[in-house]
Amino acid sequence: MDSSVNSLHVxxxxxxxxxxxxxxxxxxxxxxxxxxxxxxxxxxSISAHTSATHLANAMRKLGICNRAxxxxxxxxxxxxxxxCRECAADRLEVAA
Numbered sequence: 001m002d003s004s005v006n007s008l009h010v011x012x013x014x015x016x017x018x019x020x021x022x023x024x025x026x027x028x029x030x031x032x033x034x035x036x037x038x039x040x041x042x043x044x045s046i047s048a049h050t051s052a053t054h055l056a057n058a059m060r061k062l063g064i065c066n067r068a069x070x071x072x073x074x075x076x077x078x079x080x081x082x083x084c085r086e087c088a089a090d091r092l093e094v095a096a
Contacts, residue, residue, distance in 0.1 A: 024058040025079055027051060032071045032080045 020028065030040040041051035059065065062073050074080045081087065 020058050020061055020079065021054075024054050024061070027054040028058050028070060028074050029080045031055065031067060032074050 026044065027040055030043060031037075035043070037051045037055060038048045041048040044051065055070075059070055062070070062077075064070055064073055071080075075082050
């Protein structure tokens, strides 16, 4: 086997640690909509540090390491609805 392959450090996501708390879901939902940590803190009347802590806990529980992946996983897992027009149209049809 090529020795350069052995020297690579591969980071693998951890298995999910459990369900997200209601506040973590709320934070993830706002972040998936493009809000920044400080914006979410203001919206929810909490400190930016608390908002960032909830974000970090949600990311740890989901086994992910960046916000783009957070948004993807939140949509994939049904934590937040898919924002595409086709999915939005499907949700409207089901509601009607």
